[in-house]
Amino acid sequence: MASWLSQWEVALLEPRPRALSWTPPVYLFARKNGMLGFLSARQAGLDDPLHLQRAESTRRYHPDVHKYSVETVQWYPHDTGMFTSSSFDKTLKVWDTNTLQAADIFNFEETVYSHHMSPVATQHCLVAVGTRAPKVQLCDLKSGSCCHILQGHRQEILAVSWSPRYDYILATASADSRVKLWDVRKASGCLITLDQHNGEKSQAAESANTAHNGKVNGLCFTSDGLHLLTIGTDNRMRLWNSSNGENTLVNYGKVYNDSRKGLKFAVSCGCSSEFVFVPYGSTIAVYTIYSGEQITMLKGHYKSVDCCVFQSNFQELYSGSRDCNILAWIPSLNEPVPDDDGTSTRSHLNPAFEDAWSSSDEEG
Amino acid sequence: MSRKRPRPGAEPLGLRRRRAGGRAEADAPGGAAGARGAGGGPPGPGAARAAVAELGRLFPRGLFEDALPPIALRSQVYSLVPDRTAADRQLKELQEQGEIRVIQLGFDLDAHGIVLTEDYRTRAAGQRRSAHCPRCRELVASCAWSWEIRRQAVLGMVRKAKYRELLLSELLGRRAPASVRLGLAYHVHDLIGAQLVDCVPTTSGTLLRLPET
Numbered sequence: 001m002a003s004w005l006s007q008w009e010v011a012l013l014e015p016r017p018r019a020l021s022w023t024p025p026v027y028l029f030a031r032k033n034g035m036l037g038f039l040s041a042r043q044a045g046l047d048d049p050l051h052l053q054r055a056e057s058t059r060r061y062h063p064d065v066h067k068y069s070v071e072t073v074q075w076y077p078h079d080t081g082m083f084t085s086s087s088f089d090k091t092l093k094v095w096d097t098n099t100l101q102a103a104d105i106f107n108f109e110e111t112v113y114s115h116h117m118s119p120v121a122t123q124h125c126l127v128a129v130g131t132r133a134p135k136v137q138l139c140d141l142k143s144g145s146c147c148h149i150l151q152g153h154r155q156e157i158l159a160v161s162w163s164p165r166y167d168y169i170l171a172t173a174s175a176d177s178r179v180k181l182w183d184v185r186k187a188s189g190c191l192i193t194l195d196q197h198n199g200e201k202s203q204a205a206e207s208a209n210t211a212h213n214g215k216v217n218g219l220c221f222t223s224d225g226l227h228l229l230t231i232g233t234d235n236r237m238r239l240w241n242s243s244n245g246e247n248t249l250v251n252y253g254k255v256y257n258d259s260r261k262g263l264k265f266a267v268s269c270g271c272s273s274e275f276v277f278v279p280y281g282s283t284i285a286v287y288t289i290y291s292g293e294q295i296t297m298l299k300g301h302y303k304s305v306d307c308c309v310f311q312s313n314f315q316e317l318y319s320g321s322r323d324c325n326i327l328a329w330i331p332s333l334n335e336p337v338p339d340d341d342g343t344s345t346r347s348h349l350n351p352a353f354e355d356a357w358s359s360s361d362e363e364g
Numbered sequence: 365m366s367r368k369r370p371r372p373g374a375e376p377l378g379l380r381r382r383r384a385g386g387r388a389e390a391d392a393p394g395g396a397a398g399a400r401g402a403g404g405g406p407p408g409p410g411a412a413r414a415a416v417a418e419l420g421r422l423f424p425r426g427l428f429e430d431a432l433p434p435i436a437l438r439s440q441v442y443s444l445v446p447d448r449t450a451a452d453r454q455l456k457e458l459q460e461q462g463e464i465r466v467i468q469l470g471f472d473l474d475a476h477g478i479v480l481t482e483d484y485r486t487r488a489a490g491q492r493r494s495a496h497c498p499r500c501r502e503l504v505a506s507c508a509w510s511w512e513i514r515r516q517a518v519l520g521m522v523r524k525a526k527y528r529e530l531l532l533s534e535l536l537g538r539r540a541p542a543s544v545r546l547g548l549a550y551h552v553h554d555l556i557g558a559q560l561v562d563c564v565p566t567t568s569g570t571l572l573r574l575p576e577t
Contacts, residue, residue, distance in 0.1 A: 249449070249452055249453070251448035251451075251452050252448075253442075253448055254558075256575075281576060292447075292449040293447065
C-alpha cells in the first residue's frame with residue numbers, strides 16, 4: 001500500500017475529546033469535562049463523504065454525569081445496549097444506551113486511568129480497571145462486585161488491555177516501567193513480566209526486568225492477539241511476542257511521547273501488512289508493525305492528538321485531539337497525481353479498483 | 365492538502381552522495397558502499413559492517429593520545445542504514461560472531477559505542493595487555509562525556525539558525541566550534557541517526573530541521 005489517507009469530515013466538539021470507541025455504525029466519545037456523546041456514522045457509497053452527526057450526548061445537568069475528565073470509554077463488546085466510562089472522579093459508570101442513564105457505578109479509592117472489557121470473553125464479564133493505586137482491580141458486571149485484585153505493580157497503572165485471543169489473559173502497564181501479563185484465574189501473581197533485554201544480565205541494574213526506560217503508558221494487542229505493542233515515555237515503542245514475553249527487537253525509532261496519562265493508539269485489522277497508528281505530537285505516525293518502517297505522518301490536527309481508533313469494517317481511522325476535533329481518515333483510492341504533470345487530465349485510479357471488463361460500446 | 369506523495373523518513377547522507385554520481389563534497393563521507401544495493405532495496409547483509417568501517421574512518425586518529433580505537437555510535441549506523449530493525453539485527457550478529465564490541469557509554473542507556481574487535485585488540489595490546497585497564501576506561505569515559513558536550517554544541521548550531529533549520533552542506537561547510545574535536549560530519553551522523561534533527565529533502569540538498577516536539 002503506497003499512498004495513504006485523506007481526511008474527511010470534521011466534527012467540531014468542545015471541549016476536547018479524550019477517548020473514542022466504535023461499534024458500527026455509532027461512535028462513542030468522551031470529553032474532558034466529563035460529558036459523553038455519540039456520533040452516528042452513515043456511509044452512502046464510496047464517493048460520498050462520511051456524515052458524522054451528533055446523535056445524543058449527556059448534558060451538564062445530567063444527574064449521573066462524570067465530574068472530571070473522562071479517560072476511557074468502551075462499548076459493551078457484544079452489542080450497543082450498554083457502554084462503560086471511567087473518569088478521574090474515581091468512578092467507573094456502566095450506562096444504558098437507550099435511556100442514557102447510569103445502570104451501575106463502581107467507586108474506587110484513586111483516580112481511574114484506564115479500563116477495558118474483554119472483546120472475546122463469553123465466560124466472564126470482568127472489567128479490568130487501572131487506577132493510581134498499584135493494584136489492578138477486576139469488576140464483575142454481572143454481580144456488581146469488584147473484589148478481585150491483581151497485585152504486583154509498584155506504581156500507578158496507566159493502561160490495561162485484555163487479549164483478543166484468550167478469554168482470561170490480561171496485560172497491564174504501569175508507571176514503574178513494567179508490563180505484566182496475567183491469567184486472571186491464577187491466584188499467585190502474574191504470568192510474565194516483560195523484559196526489554198530478554199534476560200541479558202549485562203545491562204545496567206536499574207533497567208533489569210523493565211519493559212521501557214520510563215513509564216509505560218500505552219498497550220495494544222495486535223488483532224490476532226499474538227503480539228503486544230507497548231509504548232513508553234522513553235520515546236520508544238516495542239513489539240513483544242505475547243506467548244513467551246520475548247522482545248522481538250523491532251526498532252521503530254523515536255516515538256515521541258510526553259503524555260503523563262495513558263496514550264491510546266490503535267492497530268489496523270485486515271490489512272495485508274498490519275499498521276499501528278500512534279499519536280505523535282499533533283500528527284499521527286503510521287508504522288508497519290512487523291518491520292518497524294515508518295510509512296507516513298498524518299497531519300491534520302492543530303494540537304496534540306490524544307486518541308486513535310481504527311474501524312476495520314471500512315478501514316478507517318478516527319482520531320481525537322486537544323483542538324476539539326475528531327478527524328476521520330480513509331485510505332486514498334486514487335494515486336496522487338504530481339502537480340506539475342499538466343498532460344494527465346484524468347486521475348489514475350489505483351489498479352486494485354480497475355476492472356478488466358471491456359466496454360460493450362466498443363464492440364461491434 | 366498537498367497531493368504529492370510524502371516521502372517517509374530521511375535518506376542517509378552516504379546514499380545521497382552515491383546516487384549523485386560522485387558529486388564532490390569532500391568533507392562528507394563518500395557513500396556507504398553496500399548500504400543499499402540499488403538505492404531502494406532492503407539493506408544487504410554487509411550493510412552494518414560497511415557502515416561501522418565507514419564511520420571508523422571518520423573518527424579522528426591521534427585523539428586522546430592515540431589510545432582509543434575508532435569508536436562508531438549506534439545512532440550513526442542508523443543514519444547510514446535506514447532500516448533500524450535490520451541494522452540492529454546485523455549488529456547483534458556481528459557482536460555474536462565477535463567482529464565488533466559494543467560499549468555502553470555511561471550516561472545514556474541507549475548510547476552504545478561500537479568498536480571493531482581488531483582495532484580494539486591492537487589498541488589494548490599497545491596498552492598493558494588488559495582489555496579493562498583503568499586508563500582505557502577513563503579514556504572511554506572522558507570520550508563519552510566530551511562527545512555529549514560536542515553533540516549539544518552541534519545541535520546548538522542548528523538551533524540558533526533562522527527558523528531552526530540549516531542546509532546540511534552549509535552546516536558541514538561551517539567552521540567547527542573549537543570544542544568540537546571529533547569532526548562535524550561525525551556528529552551530524554549521530555544527530556540524524558538519533559532523530560534529534562529531521563532530514564528534509566529539498567532542491568538545494570538535505571535540510572536539517574529541529575523537530576517541533
